[in-house]
Amino acid sequence: MTQHxxxxxxxxxxxxxxxxxxxxxxxxxxxxxxxxxxGEGNSTAAEIAKAAGAAExxxxxxxxxxxxxxFLTKTGNSYALTEACAAFLDKRSQMYLGSAVNFILSPQxxxxxxxxxxxxKNGGSRVTGEASMDPESEMWVEFARxxxxxMFPTAQAVxxxxxxxxxxxxxxxxxxxxxxxYGIMVGKRYPNAQIYGADWNKVLTVAxxxxxxxGVADRYHTIxxxxxxxxxxxxxxxxxxxxxxxxxxxxxCEKFIRKLDASLAxxxxxxxxxxxxxxxxxxxxxxxxxxxxxxxxxxxxxAYTYSELKKMFENSGFANNEIVELHPMPQHLIISxx
Amino acid sequence: MTQHxxxxxxxxxxxxxxxxxxxxxxxxxxxxxxxxxxGEGNSTAAEIAKAAGAAExxxxxxxxxxxxxxFLTKTGNSYALTEACAAFLDKRSQMYLGSAVNFILSPQxxxxxxxxxxxxKNGGSRVTGEASMDPESEMWVEFARxxxxxMFPTAQAVxxxxxxxxxxxxxxxxxxxxxxxYGIMVGKRYPNAQIYGADWNKVLTVAxxxxxxxGVADRYHTIxxxxxxxxxxxxxxxxxxxxxxxxxxxxxCEKFIRKLDASLAxxxxxxxxxxxxxxxxxxxxxxxxxxxxxxxxxxxxxAYTYSELKKMFENSGFANNEIVELHPMPQHLIISxx
Numbered sequence: 001m002t003q004h005x006x007x008x009x010x011x012x013x014x015x016x017x018x019x020x021x022x023x024x025x026x027x028x029x030x031x032x033x034x035x036x037x038x039g040e041g042n043s044t045a046a047e048i049a050k051a052a053g054a055a056e057x058x059x060x061x062x063x064x065x066x067x068x069x070x071f072l073t074k075t076g077n078s079y080a081l082t083e084a085c086a087a088f089l090d091k092r093s094q095m096y097l098g099s100a101v102n103f104i105l106s107p108q109x110x111x112x113x114x115x116x117x118x119x120x121k122n123g124g125s126r127v128t129g130e131a132s133m134d135p136e137s138e139m140w141v142e143f144a145r146x147x148x149x150x151m152f153p154t155a156q157a158v159x160x161x162x163x164x165x166x167x168x169x170x171x172x173x174x175x176x177x178x179x180x181x182y183g184i185m186v187g188k189r190y191p192n193a194q195i196y197g198a199d200w201n202k203v204l205t206v207a208x209x210x211x212x213x214x215g216v217a218d219r220y221h222t223i224x225x226x227x228x229x230x231x232x233x234x235x236x237x238x239x240x241x242x243x244x245x246x247x248x249x250x251x252x253c254e255k256f257i258r259k260l261d262a263s264l265a266x267x268x269x270x271x272x273x274x275x276x277x278x279x280x281x282x283x284x285x286x287x288x289x290x291x292x293x294x295x296x297x298x299x300x301x302x303a304y305t306y307s308e309l310k311k312m313f314e315n316s317g318f319a320n321n322e323i324v325e326l327h328p329m330p331q332h333l334i335i336s337x338x
Numbered sequence: 339m340t341q342h343x344x345x346x347x348x349x350x351x352x353x354x355x356x357x358x359x360x361x362x363x364x365x366x367x368x369x370x371x372x373x374x375x376x377g378e379g380n381s382t383a384a385e386i387a388k389a390a391g392a393a394e395x396x397x398x399x400x401x402x403x404x405x406x407x408x409f410l411t412k413t414g415n416s417y418a419l420t421e422a423c424a425a426f427l428d429k430r431s432q433m434y435l436g437s438a439v440n441f442i443l444s445p446q447x448x449x450x451x452x453x454x455x456x457x458x459k460n461g462g463s464r465v466t467g468e469a470s471m472d473p474e475s476e477m478w479v480e481f482a483r484x485x486x487x488x489m490f491p492t493a494q495a496v497x498x499x500x501x502x503x504x505x506x507x508x509x510x511x512x513x514x515x516x517x518x519x520y521g522i523m524v525g526k527r528y529p530n531a532q533i534y535g536a537d538w539n540k541v542l543t544v545a546x547x548x549x550x551x552x553g554v555a556d557r558y559h560t561i562x563x564x565x566x567x568x569x570x571x572x573x574x575x576x577x578x579x580x581x582x583x584x585x586x587x588x589x590x591c592e593k594f595i596r597k598l599d600a601s602l603a604x605x606x607x608x609x610x611x612x613x614x615x616x617x618x619x620x621x622x623x624x625x626x627x628x629x630x631x632x633x634x635x636x637x638x639x640x641a642y643t644y645s646e647l648k649k650m651f652e653n654s655g656f657a658n659n660e661i662v663e664l665h666p667m668p669q670h671l672i673i674s675x676x
Contacts, residue, residue: 121370288405
C-alpha cells in the first residue's frame, strides 16, 4: 500500500494573514445594515445599494465577498441571507447580535492587537490597561450596550443553575454588572430576589435601562464605583462574577474573592462565569484563544483552567467548587461555597 | 423519516468578527521570529521567550494561540512546528514566505480596510489610491521586497507557458516589474532573452537586486517611470502584465493594452497574470475575495472574469485569447495575440 503525504501548502498562512479582511467586510456590512436591507427584500446589488445609501459597485463587491464568506447566497445576480444570517444579523430578528462588532472591532480593542508584539515582549499590554480601568472611559459603556445580546443565552443558562428554591427571598450581587443581563436573568427566575448591580456609575445607566426593559426595575439596586474599592455590604445569598476575573492576575483575583467572602451570607454561593480552557490550554478553540485577547487588552489578565480557578477559590476560603458546562455557549460556570 | 435541520448558530459570525485577532497573532509571531526559534530547537515557552527576547508569559499565550490556529503542535509544555509551518515560516527554509506580512498587514493596506465602509458607500477607495499611484511612495518597494517569495511558483508556471523555442533571441518586457521575479523567471528559461523591467525607479532597485541574485543581471534592463507615460520602445516578442490590470477600471485597462500593442513585435504575445473569478464572481474563494482588496485599496480596481478580460483584449486589438490555470497557485494566465 502506498502512503500519500498530505500536500504541504501555504494555504493556512495565506488565509490567516488575510483574515482581518473578513472581519472588516463583516463590520462594513453591519455598519451599512446590508443584512437587514436584504432581509427586507432587496436582492440585487442595485436594490441593496439604493436601500443602504451606498454605491452599487461597492455593494456588489462587498456582497460577493460576503457570499464567499458564507453569510449570503447568490443566485444569478440576487443575494439572499443564509438562515444563520437571518437569525443573528438582520436587525428585525429578536436574536440580532450584530451590535457586538461595535465593541469587538472598536478602535480600542483593535489597538491592543496592533500592539500585540509589544505585549508579547512585555508579557502584558501597555496600551489598553488604563482605558479598561478608567471609570470615566466610554469603553465599558460601549461593551454594555453592544454585547448584551450575546450574553442572553449564557445568562439564562446561569439562572438555571443557581439551584435555590424559586420562591425564596434572595439577595443577589452582580459584579461588574455592565449591561446587567446576568443579574437580571437570575432576578427574573427568582421573583423575590433583590438584585444589586455593581459597576462604574456610567456603565450602570445601561444596567438600569435593561432592568426597566425586563420588568425588574423595582427590585434593581446599584452600587457605583470601583469593584475593588466599593463597599458591597453584607448578607448576599448569591454573588455573580460574570466575565470579570479574566482581566486580572491570580493574586488580584484571590484578593477580590476574599473581599466577596466578607459580603456573602451563611450558606451563600459564588457563581463565576469564565472562558475555561482545558488543562492543555489549547482546547477548546474559543476558550483557548481567549488568553490572547486578555494579553492584548490587559496588563495581567488570562483565561484560567479549572484547576487554577479551583485553587484561587480554595486559597480564598471556598473549599467546595464545581464546574458546569453552559452548552451550547463556550463559557463555563463555577459554583463555589465555603 | 424525520428530517433534522442543521443547528443554526452564530459561530460563523463570531469566528469572522474575531478573525483579525488571528492575523495579528501571526504577524507578531513572524515579527518576533517565533517559528524560526522553535525550528532551531527551542520548545518550551521559557526557551522560546529567551531566544526571541520576549516575556515567557507573552510567548506562552501566543504559542497556545498559534497551536489552536494550526501553526504549532503542543505536547506537554513543548511546542513544535507543523510541516507547513517549517516549510514556509521558518526563516531557514528556502520556501520562507513570512515576509509577506510586511505588505499584506502593513499600516497602509490595513488602512484601506479601516475605511472599507466609506469605500463601499463611494464605490471605491478614497484613501490609498494616491499612495498606490505615487512614484515616490515606499509602498511598492515594500511590496517588491516582501512579496517576491510568494511569486516564485506563479512566475515559474508562467515561464513554462511562454511557448517559444528556448534558444530563440527574444525581447521581453515586464510591466510593473516590482521584484522582477516574473521577467527573471522567464529570462532564466530563455537564456537568449533580453529582459526589460518597467516600473518606478525606486522599485526597480529591488528588481535589479533580484536580477543579480538570479544571474541574469547582464541581460536585465530597466525602464523607469509611470507605466502609462513611459516609452517602452518597439519590438517586444513577449510582454508580461503580472498583477497589474486589477488596479484599474476597464477603460484604463483597454487604453493601456492599446499602448502595449504599439510596442509588440509581429507575432508577439501578451501574457497577463490575474486573479480571475468564475463568471458567478463568488468562486473560487481566493480570486473571488480579491475584488474586496481592490475596493479597499484603489479608486476603481477589480478582479475581472475571463469574459471581461477577453473583451478588454478584443477591444484593444487582440482577437485570440486563451486562459491557462496555474495550479496549485490561485492565479490564471491569459495569453493574447493579435
